[in-house]
Amino acid sequence: MASDVETGRITTDIPARLDRLPWARWHWMVVIGLGTVWILDGLEVTIVGSMSEALKPANTGLGLSSSDIGLAGAVYVAGACLGALLFGQLTDRFGRKKLFLLTLGVYIFATVLTAFSPTPLWYFVARFITGMGIGGEYAAINSAIDELIPKKYRGRVDVAINGSFWIGAAIGSLLTIPLLDPKVLDPALGWRLAFGLGAVLAVGILIVRRHVPESPRWLFIHGREEEGEKIVKDIEHTVHEESGHELPAVGDEPITIRQRRTISIPEIAKTVFTLYPKRTILCFALFVGQAFLYNAFFFTYGDSLTTFFGVKQTGWYIAVFAVSNFAGALLLSPLFDSIGRVRMIAGTYILSGVLLAIAGFSLGGLSAVTLTVFGVVIFFFASAGASAAYLTASEVFPLETRALCIAFFYAIGTAAGGISGPLLFGKLIDNASASKDITGLAVGYFLGAALMVLGGLAEAFLGVKAEGQSLESIAQPLTAEEAHEGGNAETGRTQPSPSPA
Incomplete structure (x- = not known):
């Protein structure tokens, strides 16, 4: 195709200039x-989990069963998988900014649609479209963030940002306390308002997001180096003004790029499966483990509390659980840049998997409080590791494929763990509810534990030491001249002859 042909060849220092910048208010923007x-994703998932009882009555809710609640969770994740793949491809093709504005718009529309659900079918469709918006966000946002944040801070920023899911979870769980209290609001109205508040928050985010520029890295790859140069100069000027100091010298070497307007899907597929087989296996293992662990446990956590322990207001429990998750991602995130990716990811995955298995063996003797305590400890570590899975997929593949690679592994891993998890746990809860025996959930805990441990072992043997490295040194762009002159794809180092595996 004409759009795939080479449009030019440039040597640029844009990546090095972005990576050497000190942290400033601009980065906070x-x-x-x-x-x-x-935060929006956390809000969505938690509201659904916390209001499971509110959605069950036919007169004030939608007449959903526990299996329907699990199905709604699976439908949401299925939409997220499809949205990630669809919008991920478009993000690599048309740019980061256009897509992170579009996907947020899809989310706002679908969330409002959910709030006005008159029937279960409407609700399921609205949840699917909401998931599409969120899935597209994961691809567009992770790629944009990693291409704008300096290499020194990329690990901690990415892990902490992905962990902010739990800020939304805490907000959502606390909001459901008054919104689902019949003394405060009509039960038929409260759950609808809970969804509507997500749209209000998203509009505020959209206002801020308009000021975030397109990725200069994406621009120079696609033959728009003048736009990229202008954006980088503006960023440098802003950071200089905000810091009050001269900017550090550019340390890394310039990179020579063969520009293309687009990169074909076959070439992207070849990159993932042929040039980077070890990284492909690694990302698949990390995403399957964390997706099953979280979606299986958290989508039905509120339902478990009400079904087996008679808890009427699950919001307080989920809020405590959510705070622990965010604290883990926030407090442990600097260690991913100092101790390193491999040690931290492997350690958090294996430790959380072992602790979840212990919880499975202990289910028969747990109460609502002790189950929550187990969750608090397990997911303090798991949240940091799970957040780092997105960091890994974002930084270990070439720039031209970044958004689609994130989307691909998110979709495959989440489809395997995120769809089957809620469905499995919904069935397990239904089967065990008659006898009120929570030990029936143990099989799900053991499966989640095994997948997390396997993910940790994959990181230990296949992980990439990406801390403090530029994105281009971790994985050379497909259009970089060095990539055509012979290099080791898995290490990114130039060698006399190619050795891609």
Whole structure:
């Protein structure tokens, strides 16, 4: 195709100039404008989990069963998988900014649609479209953030931002306390308002997001180096003004690029499966483990509390659980840049998996409080590891494929764990509810634990030491001249002859 042909060849120092910048208020604007989307995702998932009982009555809710609640969770995740793949491809093709504005718009529309659901079918369709918007966000936002944040801070910023999901979870759980209290609001209205508040928050994020620029890295790859140069100069000027100091010298070497307007899907597929087989296996293992762990446990956590322990207001429990998750991602995130990716990811995955298995063996003797305590400890570590899965997929593949690679592994991993998890746990709860025996959930805990441990082992043997490295040194762009002159794809180092595996 004409759009795929080479349009030019340039040597640029844009990546090195972005990577050497000190942290400034401008970077906080990027974090707030882009990173806060995970708060929306946390809000969505938690509202559904907390209001499971409110959705069950036919007169004030939608007449959903426990299996329907699990199905709604699976439908949401299925939409997220499809949205990630669809919008991920478009993000690499048309740019980061166009897509992170579009996907947020899809989310706002679908969330309002959910709030006005008159029937279960309407609700399921609205949840599917909401998931599409959120899935597209994961692809567009992770790629944009990693391409704008300096290499020194990329690990901690990415892990903390992905962990901010749990800020939304805490907000959602606390909001459901008054919204689902019949003394405060009509039960038929409260759950609808809970969804509507997500749309209000998203509009505020959209206002900030308009000021985030297109990725200069994406621009120079696609033959728009003049636009990229202008954006970088503006960023440098802003950071200089905000810091009050001269900017550090550019340390890394310039990179020579063969520009293309687009990169074909076959070439992207070849990159993922042929040039980077070890990284492909690694990302698949990390995403399957964390997706099953979280979606299986958290989508039905509120339902478990009400079904087996008679808890009427699950909001307080989920809020405590959510605070622990965000604290883990926030407090442990600097260690991913200092101790390193491999040790931290492997350690958090294996430890959380072992602790979840212990919880499975202990289910028969747990109460609502002790189950929550187990969750608090397990997911303090798991949240940091799960957040780092997105960081890994974002930084270990070439720039031209970044958004689609994030989307691909998110979709495959989440389809395997995120769809089957809620469905499995919904069935397990239904089967065990008659006898009120929570030990029937143990099989799900053991499966989640095994997948997390396997993910940790995959990181230990296949992980990439990406801390403090530029994105271009971790994985050379497909259009970089060095990539055509011979290099090791898995290491990114130039060698006399190619050795891609």
